[in-house]
Amino acid sequence: MGRRPGRAARGAGRRPGRLRVLPGTRAGLPEDDWRGLLRAGGQRLAWLGDVPVGLARGAVHRDEHHLVGMWVSPTARGHGVAAALVQSVVEWARGLGAPRLLLWVVGDNAAAQELYRRAGFAPTGRTQPLSTRPWQTEAEWALELG
Template sequence: MIGLEQASEAEWARLREIRLTALADAPESFTSTYAREVDFAEGDWRARLRAGAWIFASEGGEDLGLAAGLPRPDEWLLVSLWVAPAARGRGVGTALVDAVATAAVEHGCSRLALQVQERNTGARRLYERLGFTATGEWEPVGDRRRERMIRITSVSTAG
């Protein structure tokens, strides 16, 4: 059974390991890079954990994925989602997105937004299945571009 847990600041080394694995596995899916983050100090990782909700997915002691949501004035922003290749297609991504949405609702916010790389068709399909709608707003990212998507979650039915 897949377990989900919100990371505590004390788990900074676990966050570092999973995040660097994600950046190495799917560099085209992120705006940051392995080369940039590999040199982050412990304090940088701890600061990330304090800034929002970082959710770990695991099963049998093995980390399967990671998602993060950060509060903004009028919404929460899903800023990271990664699922280990061997765990893809098992509902881990859905569970992680739902966990971030639940954290947003618990903090009084029903609007969850994200930006998805244009070429990341697998993630786009997942987000559409989960009720996200493209806004038509695009942002250039190097030689790529990403589109903004939003989802409104009812406070009474979330989680």
């Protein structure tokens, strides 16, 4: 596309075989944990034609199944990409026999909350300060799969 590659792409090229932790990610997670997350097989990439436009990941943490890292390119929003990604991660969790799928969403993210509500998730009542912006609160939501 002629655009300068993003930081992640540039960083990945420098150290083949190593996973780099970039600012704003879960810094401090050991490399084995990152590789374990990838082995769980929950990562999803959505394509429109040959263009990647969205991503989300199913992750297993302390025996619980989580939907994390939901993001859709601004140019592709409003076309059901996120809804399709949610369903794909839900199927991933069902395939592993998970009793429920959890996620965390920031209090003022109305678009994401509506997305998750439409997919059947509901708040569990648990909240916590956002790790990157502690003055904001995120809430746990769950979809019962049983």
